[in-house]
Amino acid sequence: MRPLSTGKASVARLAGKVLDLIYPRNLYCLCCGDTMEQSRIHGICDNCAKKINWLDHDPFRASLDEFAFDHLLSCCVYGFYPRRIMHDLKLHGKPYIAENIGLLMAEKVQAEMSPGGSLEDIKSFTAMVPVPSTPKKIKKRGYNQAELLAKCAAKKLGMDVWTDALEKTAETASMRLSSGLERRNMLHGAFSVPQSACAKVRDADILLVDDVVTTGSTADACAIALRDAGARSVSVLCFASSARAFEFGQEE
Ligand SMILES: [Zn+2]
Numbered sequence: 001m002r003p004l005s006t007g008k009a010s011v012a013r014l015a016g017k018v019l020d021l022i023y024p025r026n027l028y029c030l031c032c033g034d035t036m037e038q039s040r041i042h043g044i045c046d047n048c049a050k051k052i053n054w055l056d057h058d059p060f061r062a063s064l065d066e067f068a069f070d071h072l073l074s075c076c077v078y079g080f081y082p083r084r085i086m087h088d089l090k091l092h093g094k095p096y097i098a099e100n101i102g103l104l105m106a107e108k109v110q111a112e113m114s115p116g117g118s119l120e121d122i123k124s125f126t127a128m129v130p131v132p133s134t135p136k137k138i139k140k141r142g143y144n145q146a147e148l149l150a151k152c153a154a155k156k157l158g159m160d161v162w163t164d165a166l167e168k169t170a171e172t173a174s175m176r177l178s179s180g181l182e183r184r185n186m187l188h189g190a191f192s193v194p195q196s197a198c199a200k201v202r203d204a205d206i207l208l209v210d211d212v213v214t215t216g217s218t219a220d221a222c223a224i225a226l227r228d229a230g231a232r233s234v235s236v237l238c239f240a241s242s243a244r245a246f247e248f249g250q251e252e
Contacts, residue, residue, distance in 0.1 A: 030088065030097060031081040043100035044081075053077035058118055059241045060216060067216055068223035069208065069234045071118055074241035075108050078212055082240040086211055090145050098145065101211075101239050102152025109157060109207070109237060122233065126204035127160040128153065131222055132168045132191065149239065150209035159207070165197045166222055187221040193229035202230035207237050214242035 029036050031048035044052070053076055058064070060072040076082050089097040112119040133144040147163055154161045170190040193201050206226050213219055213236060223234040 030085050030100060041100070042104050043097070048081055052081050053079055055241070060213075067220045068227050069216075069219055069236045071112075071235040072213060072216070072219070072241065073105075073108050073112055073118070073235065073237045074213060074239070075104050076240050078214065078240035078242045082212075086145075086240065089148075089211065090141065093141070095143050095145075095148055098148035098152045102149045103156055105149060105209070105237055105239055106153040106156035109153070119235065122205060122235070124205070125159060125207040125235070127162045127165070127200075128207045128209050128237070129162050129165045129222075129226070131208065131210040131218055132163075132166050134168055146210045149211055153209065153237070162197065162200070165193060165201055165206075166191050166225060167194055184215070184217045184220060187217050188224070189221070191222045191225040193225050198229050201226060203232050205233045205235075206231050207235050210236065210238045212240050212242075213238045 027035060027038060029040075029045035029048055030043040031051075032045060034045055034047075036045040040046070042049075055074050055076055058072050059074055059077070060067065064070070064072075078086075085097060085101065088094045089101070109119070111117055113122065114120070128150045130144060130146040130150040133141075133146065138144055147161075150161050153159075168190060169192045208219060208222055208226070210219060219236045219238075223236070226234050
């Protein structure tokens with residue numbers, strides 16, 4: 001069950017529920033708010049979909065050697081509309097957005113695992129593991145957006161989600177203005193695999209899920225923890241990733 005949250009977050013959620021009744025989901029575009037055909041199950045109208053920079057390659061492919069994860073699957077570049085959608089999901093109390101975006105992420109996995117895709121060599125993943133959030137953030141929002149996205153994507157793919165395989169063991173200061181290298185140093189050791197999950201993580205092929213990847217620091221720190229616990233492979237799935245991957249980031 002949801003933990004008790006702050007008054008502000010509760011009001012925002014309540015307002016979101018009321019708006020849900022007035023504006024049923026999928027009738028209005030998540031990006032521009034215009035009406036759209038109900039058949040657009042991803043919640044994005046054709047006009048806005050054209051303005052999003054959809055990715056058909058791994059944006060980190062030139063620098064994967066520097067990271068502990070094997071692949072990065074990202075639906076699109078973290079531009080204007082993806083940023084708006086993620087802000088609505090994370091900051092404006094609209095968790096239902098995870099259903100639309102989780103579906104897009106599931107389709108990305110399916111595309112990459114089909115012949116010719118970057119995951120052709122990985123026959124199947126053992127489970128999805130969402131990047132954990134801090135108790136403080138979960139209390140404020142009422143949910144962890146990475147976990148919601150993982151659960152929605154996993155439902156479509158028929159995969160397990162392990163929410164207990166990673167924990168954030170260190171609080172980190174705000175990293176908004178930190179460089180990629182600084183962020184990686186700050187995050188190193190911030191995540192770990194609890195003793196209770198070590199057995200199932202060993203030899204597992206993990207699909208780590210986050211909403212946005214900018215510098216890759218968070219995903220790297222999680223992948224290091226999973227690898228240290230014996231995971232055979234760690235790939236990363238996100239909705240959007242920064243085109244300026246190594247300059248600065250706003251992952252959280
Ligand atoms: Zn639109």
